[in-house]
Amino acid sequence: MRAVLSKSPGGPETLVVEDVMDPTPGKGEVVIEVKAVGINYPDALIIEDKYQFKPERPFSPGAEVAGVIDAVGEGVTGVRRGDRVIAVPGWGGLAERLAIKANQIIPIPDGMDFETAAAFIMTYGTSYYALKDRANLQPGETLLVLGAAGGVGAAAVELGKAMGARVVAAASTNDKVEFALELGADNGLIYPSGPMDKAAQKELAGEFKLATGRDGADVVYDPVGGDYAEPALRAMDWNGRYLVVGFPAGIPALPLNLTLLKSVSVVGVFWGAAITRDPAGHAQNMKELMALYAQGKIKPRISGTYPLERSADAIRALSERSAMGKIVVTIED
Incomplete structure (x- = not known):
């Protein structure tokens, strides 16, 4: 073969x-x-x-x-x-x-x-485990998705809407943001490509805050990392949950004082290990995802x-x- x-x-x-x-x-x-x-x-x-x-x-x-x-x-x-x-x-x-x-x-x-x-399986499995099991995303909460046009990001947009959240999609080009809006995102913004200095990161934090609303995001889904992480963290609401999913833009160094000031939880998402540690939970998630597919809510x-x-x-x-x-x-x- x-x-x-x-x-x-x-x-x-x-x-x-x-x-x-x-x-x-x-x-x-x-x-x-x-x-x-x-x-x-x-x-x-x-x-x-x-x-x-x-x-x-x-x-x-x-x-x-x-x-x-x-x-x-x-x-x-x-x-x-x-x-x-x-x-x-x-x-x-x-x-x-x-x-x-x-x-x-x-x-x-x-x-x-x-x-x-x-x-x-992998994109929806990862994103559902992240949003349901790790973030406990609730109807009416605001979800900010970075890399919203990629595999896991697109899945997070769809699942966020299916779970009743208000979804803000962030991506690096207009075409990618339009793609995420077609998936059901309520709002979107384009962020810069490549490294950012502190001034640019501060400006992006303001754009994230403007897009997510006065209180900021309840949950951030971050499969990107790099210089995008700190601006997203700064744009979070009290008791927010920051989901660490991946690092194609580099592994960020988050200022932990921000987590204290906003009572934010930084939560790791390692779906590959989770399915072996909790096969029953994984099986239940797969059952629920197949039901969402049958209902036409995800594809x-x-x-x-x-x-x-x-x-x-x-x-x-x-x-x-x-x-x-x-x-x-x-x-x-």
Whole structure:
């Protein structure tokens, strides 16, 4: 079978496509014939050894897949060959076949195609865990979403609206803000690209405050980091919750005196670890997310599809933060 391999640390240009042995299912496992792979920011990090997990090389990136069960291992019940499923292996997905524990798969709902299924779990799972479990977002609260046109940011906009919040979307271009407004955001603003000095950060804090209202944001969803973090923190309301999701713009150094003055909580969001520590909570969240999809309240927006041979281009497009919504790699028979 064909697989995209990371053989040495580096950017997307280090990835190669090679023929490797087909997997066989071990005890408690199934083998999925992969049809589509959702590309996420951790895929760019993991091939550079910058992610929390560092698999042994060679390995395939690709953290979420959709496909068809091709083989069932010993002891597996309740599923059979031909079932359409989603899985979040963490890595290994950019290959024609993938062996994974049967308890990690989720049935694809009727009417959901493979591309949509592959773009669903990680972004909505991360954002729902953040907003529901970590921030306890309440109806009527104000949610400020940074990077609102990216995968997790777009999911946070949709989920914030579905949960009854007033959503303010912030992004780096007018097109991205318009995209977030189309997703349902109530208000939006464009922030500067690149590093900012203290004067520019102070000015951005004022813009965040103006966009979120007199009291400021109750919850900040930050998958960006860098120089955008402190301005967003300054624009928060009393008892606000600041969600730390990711750092493509760099790891910020927050002035903790601001958290004291506003009684703000800075809350980490590590969904990948949370699903292994609380599988029952994860299963409940997936059930609720599927219900929201069935109700038409959330739906992945896929801005680009690439064949397996161009997986490096897909990861590059995401890491350059040029994509809006999700990017998906499709695998033909």
